[in-house]
Amino acid sequence: MRDITIDCTVFGFDNGSLEVLLVEHADGITKGEWALPGGWITEKEHIDDAAKRLLYNITGLDNIYLEQLKAFGAPDRYPLARVITVGYYALIKRADYNITAGFNASDAKWHRIDNIPKLAFDHNDILNFSIKQLRKNVRQAPIGFSLLPKKFTLLELMHLYEEILGYEMDKPNFRRKFLKMGLLKPLPEKQENVSHRAAQLYEFDMKIYEKLTDKGFSFEF
């Protein structure tokens, strides 16, 4: 597959800010430029598996939220040959990444979503499309949790939504709306080491979600 690649926008959420993982090209015609992590597809693998392999190589992580965006196919998007790329986006838990950081990590850096440099090829287009998709999907499916630690508070969840969607929300209303959906499982634990009233910790329960969707429930935020 000499004329098809994959490129992946890896989103992470840390300290209230939404960031993407970019790599700096070490050589070739784009030497010194930042780009989305990407790679070639091998002859026998599913394109989704190629994206998973790439993600594993760069983050050391498995079992990541991963979704295809679309194919990007302007005839001149890659200057050396006609190459079509299939774009993906992934959502990872930053805490996990920090521990297992992949072997390419020396070239990889997190960049705030509102401070993205000029990228190689058409990667700015792909990244912008990713952000649009993420904004859309986070309101239509329970995917935000993939960016949070396993256990989180309602306010952390709200801050994530605020950061992705770009506007402030009302705390009481957010709580009620989310709790009413019934997707969150309250844990028998509370926050620790905080200098204020400890908040209830919750966990997203995929099984509850699947049961509800079977019954016709559809996530909407």
Added chain:
Amino acid sequence: MRDITIDCTVFGFDNGSLEVLLVEHADGITKGEWALPGGWITEKEHIDDAAKRLLYNITGLDNIYLEQLKAFGAPDRYPLARVITVGYYALIKRADYNITAGFNASDAKWHRIDNIPKLAFDHNDILNFSIKQLRKNVRQAPIGFSLLPKKFTLLELMHLYEEILGYEMDKPNFRRKFLKMGLLKPLPEKQENVSHRAAQLYEFDMKIYEKLTDKGFSFEF
């Protein structure tokens, strides 16, 4: 581009029923099987332009609603070689198609969405994905009009929504909800030759829609 193709689901709405245009393969290993219209991408064209070219060849139509779905890339989806296909879906006005019917039309037939034969390759997957996308998008963007004649009544529009989404709606509520959005321009004409009270004809006004979206309006049904 020997290893990339495009395949397109062409939707049409006629007589209250949602249909797709399928072609019967005349030879090759899929001889006699039905399939989505598709073709190869030439070296210098944008994949979107390849899809437009294909659509023009098969329907004789230009200026069609066309949107990419995603790339389909299972390693064995095409038995003779590793070929990845980029899926598209198009919405056409059946009345226009009937007039200018493309030169391949002898092999092409409309099939009701609920009565699709076994298709070649992974085309059933692509078609099912198309239907899912159409159902989703018709509620989030004003694309339904692309399947109706330029001038239509509110009830025709409602029947289109009912057919695509698969459930019955309440006429008074549908009217009000749609009219309140203010996207429809009432025409100085009414239905003719109907054996009941003639209904007001409307037209979808793209300019109004764009003005509204600039102001933060977002279509939702």
Added chain:
DNA sequence: TCAAAAGTGTTATGATTACACCCATGA
């Protein structure tokens, strides 16, 4: 006791739903 965030309550407004009903027209 104060700051900071957790968490509850209340009210106004608007959207959605369900359904009854009248209108216009050709057969």
Added chain:
DNA sequence: TCATGGGTGTAATCATAACACTTTTGA
């Protein structure tokens, strides 16, 4: 005059938004 769809009215219910308020905790 009847069937068929066109079109209006209304009341109950539910979701959303705005914001005032109380609670808990560590420093």
